[in-house]
Amino acid sequence: MPILVNGSAVALPNDPRVSLLDLLREGLHLSGTKKGCNQGACGACTVLVDGERILSCLALAVQYEGRSVTTIEGLSDGDGLHPLQQAFIDHDGFQCGYCTPGQICSAIGMAAEAKRGVPSHVSADLSTDVRLTREELQERMSGNLCRCGAHNGIIDAIRDTVAAELAA
C-alpha cells in the first residue's frame, strides 16, 4: 500500500532507512518541509499525518504505509493561501522563512489537539475544555524553534486564525 502525500499515492522507498522527511525532500522534491536538525529538536520538519502533527525526521517513511500525509504544499492550491499562511504574512510571523512551514503545520495540528481537549504542561485545570491563552499557545508551539525571533508574530497569526475558536 502506498503513502498518500497531499492526496497523491506515493510508493514506499526501497531503502527502509529513508525518513519520511528525506522521502519528501529528496524523493518527491517537496522541499517545503525543512530539515533543521534531523534529530527531533527543532520542529522544522513538522508535517500532518491523518491530521496529527509529527516530526518527519524521526519517522521512517515505511512506517507510514497507508497513512495520509499533508505537507505545507498541501495546505493551499496554486496562488491561494491557507488562512494561517496569510496571517503569517500579515503578522510578519517569519523572517528567513526556514522554520515557517513547520510552524504552520504544527499550529494546525496543535489547534486540533486543543479541540480534542488535549492538555499541555501549562494547563491549570484538566477538567475543563482547553482555552488557548497566549501562554497555552506559546507552550504548545515551543517544539518549533525560530532563530530569527519571529515568535510574537507567529503566536499572533495563530491566535487570529486556527486558534481563534478556542482563544481565551
Added chain:
Amino acid sequence: MSILDTAREAAQGLVQGAMAKLVPLAPDSWIPGGVPDPLIARKHGLIGTSVSRLDGALKVKGAARFAAEFALDDMVYAALAFATIPRGRIATLDVAAAEAASGVVVVMTHRNAPRMKQPAVFGSSPTAAGPADLPIMQDDRIHWNGQPIAVVLAGTQEQADHAVSLIVTTYDVEESVTSFAAAKEKGAAPASFMGQPLLNEIGDADAMLAAAPHKVDQVYRTPRHNHNAIEPHAATIAWVGGDLVVHDASQLVSMEAATIAGVFDLKVEQVRVTSPYVGGGFGGKCLWDHQILGAAAAKLAGRPVRIVLTREGVYRGVGGRTLTEQRVAIGAAAGGHFQALIHAGTTATTPHNNMPEPFILGTRAGYAADSFKLSVDVVRMNMLANTFMRAPGESVGTFALESAIDELAADLGIDPIELRIRNEPEVDPTSGLPFSSRHIVEAWRAGAAKFGWDKRGLPGARREGEWLIGMGCATGTYPYYRMPGAAARITLDRAGTALVEVAAHEMGMGTSTTTTMVAAERLGLPLEAVEVRYGDSIIPGAILAGGSQQTAAIGAAVIAAHNALVAELLKLAGNDSPLAGLSPDEVGSEDGGLAKLDDPARRESYASILHRAQRDHVSVSAEGSPPLELMHWSMHSHSAIFCEARVNAVTREVRVSRFLGSFDCGRILNPKTARSQFRGGMIMGLGLALMEETEFDERNGRIMNPSLAEYHVPVHLDVPEIDVIWTDIADPHTPMGAHGVGEIGITGVAAAVANAVYNATGTRVRDLPITLDKLLV
C-alpha cells in the same frame, strides 16, 4: 615581502594616514551624506510605510528554494567524517570499508583530494573570505577537534551517512592548548580588529580610578556561542565544463566566489555563487570548509554534489562567537560624573585566524569620561576558528559595561537612566568626531515612560506568590557601517518597469522588500514596477551581509546608479524632449519619468524617452561612493532596553515577563520588517542572557553540546510580547536617513536582563548565561 610591496604598503599607509587626518577636517559637502539624500525630505512616499514581505507568499508556502533544494541530474550526496583530537596528525585512515559500502561513489581524504590552494583568509584582501589560513584536506595535520578528515559521496544520503560511519582513524596526538587558563599562561597579545588596534588610552585612567570617590571594578565573563540558524549549512555544487556553480546559503556571494576561485586556480568569473534565500545567517553563513570540500569532491567524482552539514557538523565545522573575560572599572564623582572608564580584558582565538571578539567597540562612543583605558588582549587556543556573530563586540561588551553602570548607579543612589544621561557625550569621546545623529536621551525618555520605569522598586522588594519581580535597563549601541565595493545595476524598460540588481543577501532581514521600496521611491515608480534581484555573484559589486551595512551599501549604490541612469536618460532624451538642455543636477525622478526639480511641469516619462530613442531598455551600473562619511562623523545606532524579570524564589529559574526596546536608528524604512529585526535581536539577546552557551571540553577542545537539544535557544514560551518603539529621526548623513537595524537589537539586552534579575533578587550575576544555579546562593 619585496621592497616593492613594502614601498606600496608604506604609500598606502601614508595615504590612509593622511585621509584619516584630512577627512574629518573636510567640509561636510565634500563627504558622502554631506548633502542630505533627497529621499529624507520626501514624507508621503513608500518609505516609512509598512509593507509585507514581497517574498512572503513563497516562504509560507514552502516554495522559496534554499541551497539544499536545487535538484541536479546525476547528483550525489556528501557526508563528512570529523577528527576527534585537537591537534596532531592522522596516523592511519582506513576507508576501505566505506569505499566498499553500497552506493558509495568516492571517498575523499587528504590522500586523493584535488590539490587546492589555501583560501585567502578573511581580512587579507577586500575579497578574501576564508575562515582560517589553513589548507583544506591537503595533508595529514589536524588543527582542531572536529576538523573534516574525509568526505564520502554516495547515491543517497542514507548510503553516505552509513559509509562515513565505517571509516576508522588513528592519530598521533600533539601538544595543544585547549583551556583558557593555559592559553592565558602562555601569554596574551594586544588585539586588533579590521586592521586597527583595539586600544584607546586617554589620560591616566588607573590613577583617576584610584582617586575617584565612587567606583565599581568587576570582571564579567561571556561564553562561546553558536549562531544556530535553523537552516543547516548546505550547498549544491556542480562543475559545468571547467566552471564552478555553487548554490549556497551565503551572506557574501561575491567574496566567496573570489576566494573559491583562488582555491581552485580559476578566474573569478568562472565561479558563480548563488544564494537566493538564506535560512538565517547571523554571521555564520560565510565561507567554511564544507563548500570547498563539496567542490573538490564534485571535481573528483565528476558529478554534482549536495553537501548538507548535519547539526553536529555545523558545530564541528562552522565557528561561532568566542569567549570573553572583561574587566570594567568606573570611577565617578558623587554626582555620577565619570572620571575614569576602564574596559579591558581577554578573548581567545586560534593561531590560524584573527577575530578577537572586539568587546570595547561600543564603549568607545558610549559615554563621556575624564579618562579612558580600553583594550582587548587575545590568546590563542587550538580550536575551530571563531567568527562574527550578531553584533560581534557590542553584544557581549554591552553586557559588561552596562552591568557595571547599573552597579555604580546602585552604589551612588542615582537612577541608572539618570546616571547614563548625566554622562552623555557631546562629541565622540575617543575619536573627537561629531556625532552624525544621536538621540539616545529621547529614546530613554520615551522608553521609560512607556515601560513604567518609575514603578521600579528596591532590589528584592517586589514579590507575587513565589515569584520575585524586578526591572532592569541598559543602553545598546551598534555602529553605522558602509563598506566599499557595493554596486547596483538598474535596467529600465519601455514598459516603465525597472530591474534593480545588487549582489546582496536576503537572510530574513527584509532586504529584498526594503530595497524594492527604496528603489521604487528613488525611481518614481510604483512598487509593482520594480523587481529586485540579489544573492548572485554574477551581479556587479560586492555587498557583505554583515555589520548591518546592507541597507546603507545598497542605498548608496542605488543612488550612484540612479545618478548614472538620469544622465543616460537625458542623453537619450535629446533635443526634442521637454527636458532638453537640462543637466542631471537639475532633474529628478518622479511619477514614472524625469522632471525638472524646480519646474516639475517640464517632464517626460521614461517610456516616452525610450520610445523616442527607439530603445527597448536602458541599463546602467555604478559603484557607491567611497564611505568617507565614516571618517568624518561618529555614526552609531542606539537603544534603551527595558526588561522585567521574574525569578522563582524556590527554584531560581528566571522568566522575562516584559521587554521594551526604544531605538534610535535613523529613519525606519519599513516599520513592519524593522520591528521584526529589533524583536529578533532582542530575543537572541534573551538567549545570550539566560541560556546560550557552547560547551567546550577544556581537556580536549571538543564541543560537547553540538545539537539544538543541548544548546538552548529561546523557544516560544520563553519569549514575551516585546514592545518596540523608535525615534524615527533621520540621520541627515546616510542614504534615506536610515541605519541598518540587524544587530542593534541584541546589544544591551543581556545587561538589561541581568540588571532586572539583580533588582528582583539582589544578586549580581557577572558570568553569562544567568542559569538558576548561579542564583542559588
